[in-house]
Amino acid sequence: MRILAVGVQADEKPLIEQAFGDHHEVRCLDVFLTEDTAPIAAGYEVLSTGVNDDLGGPVLRTLAAGGTRMIAQRSTGFNNIDLQTAERLGLTIARVSSYSPYAVAEFAWALALAVNRRIVRASTRTRDFDFRLDGLMGRDLHGRTAGVMGTGKIGEAFARIAHGFGMRLLGWDIAENPACTELGMKYVHKDRLLAESDLVTLHVPLMPETQHIIDARALKAMKDDAILVNSSRGGLIDTVALVAELREGRFTGVGLDVYEAEAGLFFLDKSLQAIEDDTLARLVTFPNVLVTSHQAFYTEDAVRQIVDTTVRNVLDYTAGRRSANVLVPRS
Known part of the structure; x- marks a missing residue:
């Protein structure tokens, strides 16, 4: 055949x-x-x-x-x-x-660490032999709170790494994962998770119920200096609302491996073409945002x-x- x-x-x-x-x-x-x-x-x-x-x-x-x-x-x-x-x-x-849940969980952590410690900006500077530290200050994650939305196999793998960093764990899901509770994760309402977490990571599937689960209201509930990571599905985040919050100077960093309108863009070379997606074009201009092309599984x-x-x-x-x-x- x-x-x-x-x-x-x-x-x-x-x-x-x-x-x-x-x-x-x-x-x-x-x-x-x-x-x-x-x-x-x-x-x-x-x-x-x-x-x-x-x-x-x-x-x-x-x-x-x-x-x-x-x-x-x-x-x-x-x-x-x-x-x-x-x-x-x-x-x-x-x-x-x-x-492998580790592929996605490890990449989500790569995004979180990269935006927290300004790795991309630092790399770009040193290529130009600019070795200043101005604007590169990050934060210790030890002792801070990681909010894991979706605690299946990938969320659990992410939580284990967070536990290794010495972070407090909050979880949100339709059912508790015993492996996560053994790590000390406390399951809470979504609003509380967003309000208390220094790092929010998304590991839920995209369904009608989860479409734009991170909408304008959810984004406003988050800390101004929080880190947001999405390595699941782009449609989980209302990108227009996210851009609006970034324009207000909010969030320490945002790491996105997925984008809600990525079909027809991701996995393709568009470097010699004008990008007609104004939202994506604006998103990648923020210095605290890192966008990758759906490679967490790769x-x-x-x-x-x-x-x-x-x-x-x-x-x-x-x-x-x-x-x-x-x-x-x-x-």
């Missing part, structure tokens, strides 16, 4: 080809799926996609008409997929329900796990098996 994988990064390609090599023929393209590019999948029964591919109703109908019967998403998130339309069309949908360990799980999902499909990774079962 021939498989098409789209949105494939250069580092991913050999891993995907190697993983599928003993099972099925796979073609890897760096093209992202849109209504315009969907026809390239014609003739491929199985399509492997990423979180920034468009899998809305129109695209799914084009895929189904071209012979696609199974979509293997190479991510945990699936908010880009119209599951109801997929079910009506008889498409099987599977995802990667979990992979370690060799995590990508190998993602690829291996994707292969298993495809093999399960061909064998007629169903696993916990299946979002829409084979009809």
